[in-house]
Amino acid sequence: xxxxxxxxxxxxxxxxxxxxxxxxxxxxxxxxxxxxxxxxxxxxxxxxxxxxxxxxxxxxxxxxxxxxxxxxxxxxxxxxxxxxxxxxxxxxxxxxxxxxxxxxxxxxxxxxxxxxxxxxxxxxxxxxxxxxxxxxxxxxxxxxxxxxxxxxxxxxxxxxxxxxxxxxxxxxxxxxxxxxxxxxxxxxxxxxxxxxxxxxxxxxxxxxxxxxxxxxxxxxxxxxxxxxxxxxxxxxxxxxxxxxxxxxxxxxxxxxxxxxxxxxxxxxxxxxxxxxxxxxxxxxxxxxxxxx
Amino acid sequence: xxxxxxxxxxxxxxxxxxxxxxxxxxxxxxxxxxxxxxxxxxxxxxxxxxxxxxxxxxxxxxxxxxxxxxxxxxxxxxxxxxxxxxxxxxxxxxxxxxxxxxxxxxxxxxxxxxxxxxxxxxxxxxxxxxxxxxxxxxxxxxxxxxxxxxxxxxxxxxxxxxxxxxxxxxxxxxxxxxxxxxxxxxxxxxxxxxxxxxxxxxxxxxxxxxxxxxxxxxxxxxxxxxxxxxxxxxxxxxxxxxxxxxxxxxxxxxxxxxxxxxxxxxxxxxxxxxxxxxx
Numbered sequence: 181x182x183x184x185x186x187x188x189x190x191x192x193x194x195x196x197x198x199x200x201x202x203x204x205x206x207x208x209x210x211x212x213x214x215x216x217x218x219x220x221x222x223x224x225x226x227x228x229x230x231x232x233x234x235x236x237x238x239x240x241x242x243x244x245x246x247x248x249x250x251x252x253x254x255x256x257x258x259x260x261x262x263x264x265x266x267x268x269x270x271x272x273x274x275x276x277x278x279x280x281x282x283x284x285x286x287x288x289x290x291x292x293x294x295x296x297x298x299x300x301x302x303x304x305x306x307x308x309x310x311x312x313x314x315x316x317x318x319x320x321x322x323x324x325x326x327x328x329x330x331x332x333x334x335x336x337x338x339x340x341x342x343x344x345x346x347x348x349x350x351x352x353x354x355x356x357x358x359x360x361x362x363x364x365x366x367x368x369x370x371x372x373x374x375x376x377x378x379x380x381x382x383x384x385x386x387x388x389x390x391x392x393x394x395x396x397x398x399x400x401x402x403x404x405x406x407x408x409x410x411x412x413x414x415x416x417x418x419x420x421x422x423x424x425x426x427x428x429x430x431x432x433x434x435x436x437x438x439x440x441x442x443x444x445x446x447x448x449x450x451x452x453x454x455x456x457x458x459x460x461x462x463x464x465x466x467x468x469x470x471x472x
Numbered sequence: 473x474x475x476x477x478x479x480x481x482x483x484x485x486x487x488x489x490x491x492x493x494x495x496x497x498x499x500x501x502x503x504x505x506x507x508x509x510x511x512x513x514x515x516x517x518x519x520x521x522x523x524x525x526x527x528x529x530x531x532x533x534x535x536x537x538x539x540x541x542x543x544x545x546x547x548x549x550x551x552x553x554x555x556x557x558x559x560x561x562x563x564x565x566x567x568x569x570x571x572x573x574x575x576x577x578x579x580x581x582x583x584x585x586x587x588x589x590x591x592x593x594x595x596x597x598x599x600x601x602x603x604x605x606x607x608x609x610x611x612x613x614x615x616x617x618x619x620x621x622x623x624x625x626x627x628x629x630x631x632x633x634x635x636x637x638x639x640x641x642x643x644x645x646x647x648x649x650x651x652x653x654x655x656x657x658x659x660x661x662x663x664x665x666x667x668x669x670x671x672x673x674x675x676x677x678x679x680x681x682x683x684x685x686x687x688x689x690x691x692x693x694x695x696x697x698x699x700x701x702x703x704x705x706x707x708x709x710x711x712x713x714x715x716x717x718x719x720x721x722x723x724x725x726x727x728x729x730x731x732x733x734x735x736x737x738x739x740x741x742x743x744x745x746x747x748x749x750x751x
């Protein structure tokens with residue numbers, strides 16, 4: 181236990197502490213010019229201590245101090261009603277619902293494509309290069325257009341954002357599942373043949389279980405990128421809510437704290453969702469006896 | 473009606489052609505099949521859009537996109553220069569370079585490595601694009617802010633990949649270097665850096681896509697009147713979707729070329745790796 185603490189927790193804590201120290205130093209350094217300017221205009225002298233405390237309490241700082249962001253997050257999550265438009269939880273829910281819907285769509289599409297690619301040589305040779313090519317292009321650039329096009333057809337809001345998340349998250353799933361479904365070695369496939377197993381049985385009893393570890397790795401990447409997709413989907417149309425709309429509003433009105441709290445909030449959500457998939461992965465794989 | 477028929481015929485024909493091509497086990501087939509697939513998609517697209525009278529504000533035809541592409545070459549070129557040459561490339565070089573040097577700097581401290589690796593992995597999963605509005609506030613509207621976003625986006629994936637790569641040499645090989653009485657730097661340059669090649673190029677390839685995305689998205693938050701992201705968002709406002717698609721085609725082409733260039737260098741630099749053998 182102590183050993184594990186020494187091996188893993190301590191280094192991480194050190195790095196986190198270093199980041200916070202650098203952050204505070206940056207706050208003082210970046211906000212100081214404005215304070216000096218103010219003091220000069222008022223004709224007063226600032227002592228060093230005063231300068232430092234002032235830089236951490238600015239209304240519109242260049243870089244807010246960590247505790248300012250923490251206070252802002254606390255005020256907009258715990259102290260506001262969840263249904264209020266000023267609540268970060270409200271915005272988080274709007275983004276997360278699009279993320280999760282898109283993630284589900286992307287995963288289903290990805291798995292279906294991978295199954296098709298595995299079983300059909302035509303699909304393998306014709307679809308796979310385009311799936312890969314589709315990811316060398318900046319997909320997110322298409323996001324605003326998808327939103328506008330879907331809006332013209334009459335689909336807006338949740339589904340439009342979710343389709344962008346789906347578009348982004350299907351790729352890691354396809355690649356991971358194709359690799360996973362092909363991972364059983366020839367010996368095992370031959371064994372299934374000697375059992376006279378049907379294609380369905382081979383898939384269900386052999387290919388699918390051996391693909392699961394690959395699937396979970398892909399899911400972690402997919403959910404993170406699905407969140408990015410949902411946030412980007414909120415940018416171009418001036419969506420009513422969500423992390424992306426929050427960032428855009430913050431940047432229009434120069435409310436730095438709002439941008440930072442939305443950013444940190446999104447980061448926390450991403451961390452939680454990836455962590456959740458990690459926990460499910462551990463449970464499922466240890467039930468299957470595949471955990472390392 | 474005729475166009476719908478054309479689409480149907482193209483679909484059947486493309487499918488049949490690919491089905492026959494698959495049976496030939498030649499190198500030509502592996503090249504031809506994706507091309508046939510792509511061309512079929514384009515023909516079906518054109519057929520459906522004209523046949524069903526889909527308005528151009530929803531989906532323009534490939535022909536319309538092509539004419540927008542050829543008719544606006546100077547504009548598209550200016551956007552390309554602003555976004556790719558001025559924002560993406562400097563940001564990519566600085567971001568990947570900084571990450572590589574950081575990985576080398578903390579290479580001798582296992583303590584820092586154990587601390588940075590999980591945090592780098594976490595940061596690589598975070599929606600880093602979100603810093604775009606902050607960077608636009610800090611560095612202004614021109615390309616500097618876009619390059620800054622690209623730097624941050626490239627940093628963590630590259631850092632994690634380089635750190636993984638530096639651990640990729642096998643203990644046996646490191647022992648051999650020890651028996652040669654090789655110094656730390658000799659081991660680094662003769663063994664560990666070459667061995668980390670596949671990992672480093674993996675990071676570089678991931679970063680090509682991220683860099684382009686970062687630059688284009690950052691332009692949504694404020695930009696001078698040139699640039700791919702700017703063009704996309706304004707042309708959408710004008711409902712000129714053929715121009716938007718032309719811009720996307722340019723972005724796709726630029727992204728593929730960028731990726732292809734890095735992949736080409738990878739093939740040349742890590743020719744010894746098993747994944748490049750044969751075929």
